[in-house]
Amino acid sequence: MTGTEPAFEIDGRRYSAGDWVRFPNAGMRDNQTRVYEITAAGPGGITAEADGCTYQLSRGDIGVIGIKHADEN
Template sequence: MTAESRTEPAFEIDGRRYSAGDRVRFPNAAIRNKQIRIYEITEAGPGGITAEADGCRYQLSRGDIAAIGIKHAEET
């Protein structure tokens, strides 16, 4: 099965696809001391995602993500 043929719920923005299980970061989010926090997406859909990090769960809408950005964790 190719990435293009996946049918699980996904969130797409700026030509990139994010699905449950993906590890991501939010480059424009305010984090103390310029730390990098990695989140795991637990749910994804056309309107946004739910992600977890350090025992906390975050529900982020398309607008939230547009403001704080999103990248796969391994991207620079």
């Protein structure tokens, strides 16, 4: 990973296309535990895919539902 590739940064963590993430504060438990792949990232948010569905999430969305790398506890 290089410092010049598009990335989303929040709470001192960096997320880029190809990263696997979870949304720990999502409204439904299934959405909290599901693993999503980031397909695009930028300063304003990310695009993530899971189970054949694509989600565009803004910085505000992520502020509410949280984000962490899938391998984090």
